[in-house]
Amino acid sequence: MDHQGRDIIQGADVVELAYRPTRRDIRTGIGVRERVRRLVVLRWAFALMFLALTVRHVVTADAVTSASAAISLALAVMLPVLIWSLPHLQAHHVLKLVSWQGEYRTTVTDSGIAAETEHTTLVQRWSLFRGYRETRDHMVLLSRDPNILVLEVLPKRGLRSPEDAERLRALLDRHLSRV
Missing domain, CATH: 1.10.287 (Helix Hairpins)
Structure with a gap:
């Protein structure tokens, strides 16, 4: 099976990422979630x-x-x-939990986000997310649930070119608000 998530690809706006998750990627996502939920104040x-x-x-x-x-x-x-x-x-x-799955190939389209590894395929519609926050090296998408249990961290290093970062930002802006 090739990319099962490709069924969500409809328009010409497609941004693809290929990366292996790192501790820094995950820590960035957790940090963004904590700032949005204001848990840093509680920690202090x-x-x-x-x-x-x-x-x-x-x-x-x-x-x-x-x-x-x-x-x-x-x-x-x-x-x-x-x-x-x-x-x-x-x-x-x-x-x-996620490193054993190897390289992630993520496709962002007008319909949503599809992430594929050798073992899994996950398709997420835009309606799952409340918004996103951009950091220097990542785009972090936050779920709608009150505790923000679902995060999608898209490392910019996984993009093919610097122009893809602009296209990804435009695609996210079209479907999500910045939080």
Whole structure:
């Protein structure tokens, strides 16, 4: 079977990408989702709360004398690190899920997006997405669901030419809003 997603190709506007997903691609998508959902603010709030707890333990005398205070101090230091590392851990796990599939060949048309690997073919209509955000090296499409569980990350390095980036941007602008 050639490209099963090609049945969505109708017009002359076709942009094709070929790439292998990287941790950076996935991390970029997760970062865009977090900024749109404003999770970065929540992350800062938790990190500052644990930082304040750490300062409190260092300043008070009971931090040195009590074993439970030592455990609290260790948690107060480790939890902000864990909070800030979650997107990297998520990207690592997602990469493990998708990297074995090899190269992705993605076709973007007026009807939607078709992504094919050696093992899968996925066709997504424009109605799945609420909008997109462009970064320096990626186009990140965000799903309509409230938690933005579905992301489509299109790395610009997968395009054949710089003109394809302009065509892809025009195609996305025609069907989605920038968020």
